Amino acid sequence: MSSMNREEIAALERKAREIRGLTIEEIGYLGVGHIGGSLSIVDILVLLYHKHMKIDPTNPTWAERDMLVLSKGHAGPALYATLADKGYFPLDWLLTLNRGGTKLPSHCDRTKTPGIDMTTGSLGQGLSAAAGLALARAIDKKPGFIYCIIGDGESNEGQVWETAMFASHKRLSNLIAFADWNGMQIDGLTKDVMDMEDIVAKWRAFGWHAQMVDGHDFAAMDAAIEEAKRRAAPGIEKPTIIILRTIKGKGAPFCEGQVTNHNMNFCIAQVKEALVALDVPAHITPELLRAQ
Amino acid sequence: MADQKEMREVYVETLMSLVEEGKDIIVLEADLMRATGTTAFAKKYPERAINVGVAEADLVGVASGLSAGGKIPFAATFGCFASRRAYDQFFLSANYAHLNVKLVGTDPGVTAAYNGGTHMPFEDLTLMRVIPNLTIAEPPDAASLAAVTRIAAETDGCFYLRLQRKAAPQIYPDDETFELGRAKVLRRGKDVTLVALGTVMVNEALKAAASLAEEGIEATVIDAIWLAPLDEATILANSPSGRIVTCENHRVTGALGSAVAELIAEKAPGMRLARIGVAANLFGEVGTLEWLAERFELTAPHIAEAARKLMW
Ligand SMILES: Cc1ncc(C[n+]2csc(CCOP(=O)(O)OP(=O)(O)O)c2C)c(N)n1
Ligand SMILES: [Mg+2]
Numbered sequence: 001m002s003s004m005n006r007e008e009i010a011a012l013e014r015k016a017r018e019i020r021g022l023t024i025e026e027i028g029y030l031g032v033g034h035i036g037g038s039l040s041i042v043d044i045l046v047l048l049y050h051k052h053m054k055i056d057p058t059n060p061t062w063a064e065r066d067m068l069v070l071s072k073g074h075a076g077p078a079l080y081a082t083l084a085d086k087g088y089f090p091l092d093w094l095l096t097l098n099r100g101g102t103k104l105p106s107h108c109d110r111t112k113t114p115g116i117d118m119t120t121g122s123l124g125q126g127l128s129a130a131a132g133l134a135l136a137r138a139i140d141k142k143p144g145f146i147y148c149i150i151g152d153g154e155s156n157e158g159q160v161w162e163t164a165m166f167a168s169h170k171r172l173s174n175l176i177a178f179a180d181w182n183g184m185q186i187d188g189l190t191k192d193v194m195d196m197e198d199i200v201a202k203w204r205a206f207g208w209h210a211q212m213v214d215g216h217d218f219a220a221m222d223a224a225i226e227e228a229k230r231r232a233a234p235g236i237e238k239p240t241i242i243i244l245r246t247i248k249g250k251g252a253p254f255c256e257g258q259v260t261n262h263n264m265n266f267c268i269a270q271v272k273e274a275l276v277a278l279d280v281p282a283h284i285t286p287e288l289l290r291a292q
Numbered sequence: 293m294a295d296q297k298e299m300r301e302v303y304v305e306t307l308m309s310l311v312e313e314g315k316d317i318i319v320l321e322a323d324l325m326r327a328t329g330t331t332a333f334a335k336k337y338p339e340r341a342i343n344v345g346v347a348e349a350d351l352v353g354v355a356s357g358l359s360a361g362g363k364i365p366f367a368a369t370f371g372c373f374a375s376r377r378a379y380d381q382f383f384l385s386a387n388y389a390h391l392n393v394k395l396v397g398t399d400p401g402v403t404a405a406y407n408g409g410t411h412m413p414f415e416d417l418t419l420m421r422v423i424p425n426l427t428i429a430e431p432p433d434a435a436s437l438a439a440v441t442r443i444a445a446e447t448d449g450c451f452y453l454r455l456q457r458k459a460a461p462q463i464y465p466d467d468e469t470f471e472l473g474r475a476k477v478l479r480r481g482k483d484v485t486l487v488a489l490g491t492v493m494v495n496e497a498l499k500a501a502a503s504l505a506e507e508g509i510e511a512t513v514i515d516a517i518w519l520a521p522l523d524e525a526t527i528l529a530n531s532p533s534g535r536i537v538t539c540e541n542h543r544v545t546g547a548l549g550s551a552v553a554e555l556i557a558e559k560a561p562g563m564r565l566a567r568i569g570v571a572a573n574l575f576g577e578v579g580t581l582e583w584l585a586e587r588f589e590l591t592a593p594h595i596a597e598a599a600r601k602l603m604w
Pocket of ligand 2: 151
């Protein structure tokens with residue numbers, strides 16, 4: 001069960017709407033980007049960065065911090081919005097997304113962005129790296145959790161299942177993974193492109209604690225994370241994966257739930273509509289734009 | 293040039309005509325069918341279009357098996373993943389096994405643009421060039437792409453094709469004929485020879501030659517088309533000046549510049565060489581194609597400057 005009360009949940013929901021707005025603005029000012037898979041993970045990012053992760057935005061390389069590997073690295077824009085809002089770097093950096101010389105490239109890069117713990121972008125590689133990070137903590141008998149987010153399309157990659165074996169074999173219970181089950185990949189619905197069938201059963205068969213929850217329900221996600229944390233005993237207990245049932249493009253009226261929203265063009269007018277629908281103010285103000 | 297056909301359309305239309313002519317072609321994709329444009333092929337020939345999901349190792353492995361089973365597989369994904377993420381599958385299951393797999397790497401070099409450094413193949417040609425007997429081509433325009441695709445389908449053995457998805461300025465008339473391993477001389481000049489590969493660089497080399505001409509420097513421009521086998525005879529025969537500038541949308545280590553350096557060292561010692569390409573110590577970055585071409589010094593002015601320096 002989640003220990004959060006109604007006000008705490010409402011605060012997270014409000015924050016998630018803000019981060020969605022910010023993500024839409026960030027990509028919208030460029031005019032093109034991975035909007036669908038960014039918006040589907042906003043709730044889990046907000047829950048992690050505003051409740052679960054032990055972090056210090058003023059000290060992004062603090063050795064004892066909890067870490068996140070965003071293995072579906074194309075959703076970087078959602079994480080950048082989350083990190084900027086947390087104070088890892090100024091909000092106006094968001095306007096530099098994908099522009100030449102930026103510190104915010106389309107796929108996550110640990111060498112460029114404060115708060116990005118691992119470089120990703122070639123799908124399938126992040127969970128292995130997260131297992132390595134978790135193993136390093138286990139070897140050093142250090143506390144803390146390594147979180148990782150993979151995609152459902154990404155789960156086609158064989159490497160995901162190599163790590164599935166490895167992390168379970170090594171009993172890396174300080175690794176808590178999430179699979180963004182938005183049901184879509186580039187070429188269509190995952191059930192049409194590559195049906196992953198009973199994903200919870202698959203992970204359990206590989207030796208993980210696995211369950212599916214609503215990826216837009218804070219209480220449900222929180223309860224699952226609390227359970228994984230309580231159970232954690234690296235070297236003894238199995239790792240956890242929480243499959244998040246989500247909607248690709250969640251919160252953007254112009255593309256929510258549309259299979260074409262993976263990487264799409266959209267314009268400022270659509271950004272404004274989205275902000276109204278989300279009931280959040282624009283963060284990217286005329287002053288900010290002029291300062292660019 | 294806005295009305296030029298997209299290169300990916302040309303690729304797909306060529307494959308469809310080959311099927312109509314009776315070629316047993318199977319198109320394979322790894323969740324980038326919409327990007328490569330092979331959705332049109334899949335609509336027309338659903339039984340000949342396979343999507344393996346986001347799984348490049350499986351893509352090339354299955355293609356190898358299809359080839360062993362008598363099919364002609366054309367497998368495509370972004371060039372970064374076609375090379376780096378499925379290398380051993382292509383090396384061993386396809387090439388070492390002497391099969392007939394056509395691997396297509398899209399979004400070469402800086403054309404990966406907004407996908408950024410993780411997706412920017414500056415090393416795919418190097419990796420491919422060290423595979424014995426592999427044929428490698430980067431046709432610059434629609435006519436050459438159609439011809440090269442056809443040659444790949446009609447020639448037994450493995451191919452790696454670098455494919456820019458977007459439209460490219462026309463260089464050749466539609467009825468131009470192409471031969472495996474034969475480069476094309478696009479312009480003749482006595483002072484320096486520019487050997488270029490691929491859409492971006494062939495066009496930049498032509499622009500560089502035009503601007504050099506205004507200064508009285510006459511450049512030969514060769515469209516290499518084939519990195520392997522490299523048309524050594526055409527390159528040597530058309531470099532009367534003894535000065536060559538190679539131009540590639542790729543890192544300078546291991547691909548066109550290296551191949552020409554090897555050629556000169558062994559067969560034409562005394563010739564002088566400058567290599568235009570991404571510096572050996574750099575990874576890809578994110579940005580527009582124009583910004584990246586400037587950043588990595590791949591533009592006509594960079595080529596012209598390299599040519600001028602060879603003249604001194
Ligand atoms: C190894 C690799 N192959 C292909 C790609 C291109 N690509 C980027 S996102 C994507 C689809 C991913 O689907 P999913 O994991 O479901 O992402 P989401 O729906 O969460 O955006 C593909 C094929 C890539 N980034 N890496
Ligand atoms: Mg998905």
